[in-house]
Amino acid sequence: MKHSAIRPIALMLSRELTITALLLLGVSFVVFIILYLSPGDPFSVLLEGQMSTAEARAGLRELMGVPKAWHAQYLSWLTGMLQGNFGTSIRTGLPVLKEVLRVGLNTLVLTIGSMLVTLAIAVPIALYSAVRGTNRVSWPLTMFSYVVSALPVFWLGYLVIYFFTHKLGLFPLVFGYSSSVQKFGWLYPMLPILVLGIGNGTISEVIRYLRDEMGRVMSEDYIRTARAKGASVWKHAFKEGFLIPVTEIIASKIPFILGGAVIVEQVFNWPGMGRMAWQAAQDRDYPVIMGIAIISAVFVRLGSLFQSVVYVAVNPRASKE
């Protein structure tokens, strides 16, 4: 990176970090409000079946030093969270943050892997139809992308599991059993990544966006000039026509892929955040799911922060806007 590009990035970074912080504050507030409005406060859950009278709850509240007014409650909850105290799981009694971060790594692998799969499918199709326009090849491809985007991802999961375990016999039906027999056991984690990459429902949007952006850049004057003087078109179109749109669409699709991960992790027994969220919703273990909501929002925000960094690195003027 050239030296002159550093200053705009620093400027933009400070601004973006402020926005991110504000948004995460909002995220925590939304989560708090949902819990605040929920019927039955945490104390009635804690005291379930013991002495669930109003006095008992009030007594416990005082004993634990929990403030009464909602804004004071929010503030104390927020300070706790900023110090890394997300509470403990009602079901397991383990600290939420540690648990969520532990399984979050698996989800990170799953989501990043599936993004790459999505891109590996979408980019060639988008490039082809951006350069060639609508023709006999790109039209079926567009249709295919529509169909794939409407596929229920859980069923796609079954299809893939069936194909690989029964037809090809590559994996044991339940992962973990007799894994020594199977030569291709290490390939198993690829399946959920593949399934989520194909079935996260964003492919047709990704293709359309990339195609339109690439098509727009391809018809710019500077590309025509590059072509006329025999310079590499790809080299000139790369930043604006490829890098920026790809990071933009990926950053904006992170929440969808994380949502899809909830289902795919369920289908494949993938020990990640999504499965934990599902379990927590089953048990109404709200400290856990609260932690997951906040951690995934942080993840989404980091994605969009990354996108702005790329954008400004490519186009330093943008930092002044």
Place this chain on the structure above:
Amino acid sequence: MKSYIQISGEIGELSELSFWKKTDIVDLAYVGYGLFIVTLVVISYILGSFNLLPQDPQDINLDLMIAPPGTAGHLLGTDFMGRDILSRLIVGIQAYFLPGLLAVFIALFFGTVLGVLAGYRGGRFETAITYFTNLVDSFPRLVLILLVIAAFKPNIYYIMIVVGLTNVPVVSSHIKGKIHFLKQKNFVEAGVSLGLPTRTIILKHILWHNCRSLLIIQATIGMAEAILMETSLSYLGFGVQEPTPSWGNMVQAGANYFMQGKFWLSTAPALSILFTILGFHLLGDGLNNILEGKRGK
């Protein structure tokens, strides 16, 4: 065909060409398929409401369990309790139809209100709405819904309120963009100088005459989202519970049989989801290309 199309002005303005000349046959096919699916869903919903079904969807027949499609009297076969799959598919529409409409209504109503505020008033409203949009986009929707389920209870109407609210930003940003565009037009200025009340300008001249198609398009997309969410959640076990059928819990219940090679139990509802969501998506995109003329590039 497309190269003859001259889109005058910017996005949102239609050319003077006749309908057939400016419309792409592909878009018509999309809309045709979409309308077919919508009609099918509505008719099935009505049939389901009045219990006009090929078989009783709850009728357990242990002599005819897991009968393959095409068995006499059971066009799509029977499930693991011998219940008719086709009838259960039709009844399964009940699980998302009204809740989905609620989600669509919430998204359109609040989206329009916020969009008008941001587009017509601008300023602080616009900043606030951008913030709100980014805030909503920070949550994976499914995680937010699971949070609501954990905090309240797994009620489909609560879920659909969340789906509706999370769709608000998309609608409002479309409306906002449209109003920004329309405000440069003479008719808004003319309306103001004629002394028309702001209410009339916004409701009649902006929303009714110029945002109708946009709202219809957003409604179809919103319905697709709602169906996707309902089926995903009932698949995960948070929606409609057995024995009441929903497409999601039917896929889930058929999972074990799928691995034994008895595909139709899961596949029939899964393909219903596929074709229905595809229909709503294609309808939305086709209408978008035809009514909003975004194919001009």
